[in-house]
Amino acid sequence: MLAVDSYNNYQTPAQIREKTEMTNAEVNSFQVPKDVVSKWSVEYTGATPIEELIQKRIDEGTEDAFYHIDLGKVVGKYKQWIDNLPRVKPFFAIKCNPNTAIIKTLASYGVNFDCASQSEIQQILGCGVAPTRIIYANPCKMKSHIRYAKAMGVEMMTFDNKDELLKCAEVYPNAKLVLRIITDDSNSVCKFSTKFGAPLDMCEELIATAKDLDLNLIGISFHVGSGCMSVASFESAITNSARIFKMAERYGYKFNLLDLGGGWPGNDSESAIAFNDIAASIRPLLDRLFPTDVNIIAEPGRYFVAESHTLAVNVFAKRAMDSGYGDRKYLYYINDGVYQSFNCIFFDHNSPKPLVFAPGDRQNECRSTVFGPTCDSMDCIAKDILLPELEVGEWLYFKDMGAYTVAAASPFNGFQSCPTTYYIESDVN
Numbered sequence: 001m002l003a004v005d006s007y008n009n010y011q012t013p014a015q016i017r018e019k020t021e022m023t024n025a026e027v028n029s030f031q032v033p034k035d036v037v038s039k040w041s042v043e044y045t046g047a048t049p050i051e052e053l054i055q056k057r058i059d060e061g062t063e064d065a066f067y068h069i070d071l072g073k074v075v076g077k078y079k080q081w082i083d084n085l086p087r088v089k090p091f092f093a094i095k096c097n098p099n100t101a102i103i104k105t106l107a108s109y110g111v112n113f114d115c116a117s118q119s120e121i122q123q124i125l126g127c128g129v130a131p132t133r134i135i136y137a138n139p140c141k142m143k144s145h146i147r148y149a150k151a152m153g154v155e156m157m158t159f160d161n162k163d164e165l166l167k168c169a170e171v172y173p174n175a176k177l178v179l180r181i182i183t184d185d186s187n188s189v190c191k192f193s194t195k196f197g198a199p200l201d202m203c204e205e206l207i208a209t210a211k212d213l214d215l216n217l218i219g220i221s222f223h224v225g226s227g228c229m230s231v232a233s234f235e236s237a238i239t240n241s242a243r244i245f246k247m248a249e250r251y252g253y254k255f256n257l258l259d260l261g262g263g264w265p266g267n268d269s270e271s272a273i274a275f276n277d278i279a280a281s282i283r284p285l286l287d288r289l290f291p292t293d294v295n296i297i298a299e300p301g302r303y304f305v306a307e308s309h310t311l312a313v314n315v316f317a318k319r320a321m322d323s324g325y326g327d328r329k330y331l332y333y334i335n336d337g338v339y340q341s342f343n344c345i346f347f348d349h350n351s352p353k354p355l356v357f358a359p360g361d362r363q364n365e366c367r368s369t370v371f372g373p374t375c376d377s378m379d380c381i382a383k384d385i386l387l388p389e390l391e392v393g394e395w396l397y398f399k400d401m402g403a404y405t406v407a408a409a410s411p412f413n414g415f416q417s418c419p420t421t422y423y424i425e426s427d428v429n
Contacts, residue, residue: 030079030428032071033108040101042071042423053424054312054357054397065313065336065419069402071105072426073308078109079428081300084279087286091135093262093301094120096403101423102305103127114262114299118145121154131155135259137221137299139180139196140164146171156257158221160198162209169213178259179206180221181244183237197222203244211251219257220244223299231273231281234260238282242289258290260298266306267400275303302403309402311341311419312357315394316373329367332390336419337372337379339412341405345381348404354382357395362388370396374413 032042045053053068081090092106093114103113104127112133115121124134136149136157141164149157150172157172159165160180168175182197198206210217220241224233238260245255260282268274286296317333336342344350354370365386372379390396409417 030075032075032105032425036071036101036104036108037425039104040423042101042425045070045072045424046427048426050310050397050399051357053422054310054395057312057422058357058395062420063314063316063335064416065311065334065341067401067406067419067421068310068312068424069099069101069421070308070310070424070426071101072424072428074102074105074304075109076428077304077307078106078111080275081303084276085283085298087283087296088260089295089297090304091137091259091297091299092304093137093299094124095407096301097305097405097407098123099305099406100127102308103129106304107133111304112297114301115154118148121149121152125152135178135297135299137178137259141167143167143171146175150175156218158259159206160196162206165206165209165213165215169215173213173215176216176218176257177210178219178221178257179203179217179244180223181237181240183222183224183233183240200240200244204247207244207248207251207253211253217248217253217255219255219259219294221259221261223261224263231278233263234278234282235285237261238285238289245290245294256294258286258294258296260296262299262301264298264300264303266302266304266403305402306400307402309405310397310399311336311401311405312395312397313419315390315392315396318390318392327366329369329384330387330389332368332370332387333373334370334381334396335373335415337374337381337415339372339374339376339379340409340415340417341401341419342372342381343408343410344401344404347408350404352381352398352401354385354387354396354398356388356390357397364388373415376413 036042050068057066089112091112091114095116107127107129113124113129114137115124115134116138121134125131131153134154136154139158139160155176156178157175158178158180168177180197181203182199222237222241224237241258248255265273265275313334313336315332316335319331321329338345342352366389367384368387369384370382372381406418411417
């Protein structure tokens with residue numbers, strides 16, 4: 001049995017002992033659940049440095065690229081969330097990483113799920129998660145997908161336009177509908193308001209239309225955009241949501257749900273704002289604007305998984321060239337590229353930083369370009385960066401590769417879409 005049955009009875013770890021397969025020790029110490037450890041052969045590594053673990057795999061003779069997925073870091077991010085935003089129930093956005101071991105781990109702690117398609121809903125239900133723990137957070141849905149959600153008992157879904165309301169009235173009139181409003185995402189790396197979100201001056205018309213259609217509106221959602229760099233974006237969206245709550249009262253609606261969406265940073269050290277800073281800023285605002293009978297949720301994706309993945313790649317080929325400045329430059333070819341894990345360069349505006357494994361005492365650095373394994377010249381991971389001269393057979397590694405990497409990988413050119421995966425559990429901080 002999983003930790004919670006719906007977002008309304010979400011509970012903290014101290015409260016879920018009797019509703020989960022996890023032992024008291026696992027709940028209290030924030031450990032990876034035993035069933036996950038067993039099924040995915042999770043190795044407990046404690047405080048062992050990731051470099052030592054990579055060396056272990058290399059010593060075993062592998063030449064393939066491989067991931068270490070640290071489920072301990074996933075659990076640690078959950079602990080950080082409930083410590084800083086205890087009122088906000090996280091619904092993990094599986095689009096950023098649909099790894100089943102991660103889903104099972106989060107589900108065991110009571111985390112719920114944000115799905116955007118029929119297939120994503122199927123995956124979550126297949127993990128034993130109750131349909132009431134899912135929000136179908138795609139404002140523009142195909143009728144067949146809405147019918148599937150209805151058949152499976154997934155009640156909550158978002159919308160942002162009149163035609164979507166008409167569609168829901170036809171296909172799923174009893175759905176619990178959440179109005180997604182537009183936000184100022186000018187401070188975000190990936191802007192979503194160009195595609196989704198009702199303009200604020202259209203909200204009253206949409207609420208009135210829903211009332212005329214006798215639809216069940218339950219609240220407001222927003223998304224400040226991925227890679228948000230300003231706390232003010234969250235504050236403004238929350239304040240606007242409170243205004244729409246009051247507007248809805250004039251039409252007889254008493255909203256009981258606020259969805260803070262995504263945009264939560266996955267790595268504090270490389271983000272313009274830290275998660276704890278966002279939490280400290282919005283906690284008093286939420287309490288001031290929304291009474292305790294309003295359920296508050298969010299849709300963190302990269303927050304949970306970005307730091308959990310470390311990718312190690314092998315340099316399988318090398319070319320030395322004249323730089324044109326009287327010295328040499330080097331082209332290196334590694335066994336993972338932009339059609340696999342590094343699609344994040346194009347789709348997520350990411351710039352993964354290659355780290356040289358066992359750099360030794362090499363002091364001189366050369367202009368270097370790192371390519372992936374395919375025959376496409378666009379398969380370039382880093383161009384004209386400085387690296388010590390590498391030899392064929394050496395290794396590079398990349399940290400924080402858990403978000404929007406394997407989720408969009410492909411087997412283009414016949415190469416494996418996802419590297420070999422090893423699951424580990426480090427100590428939770």
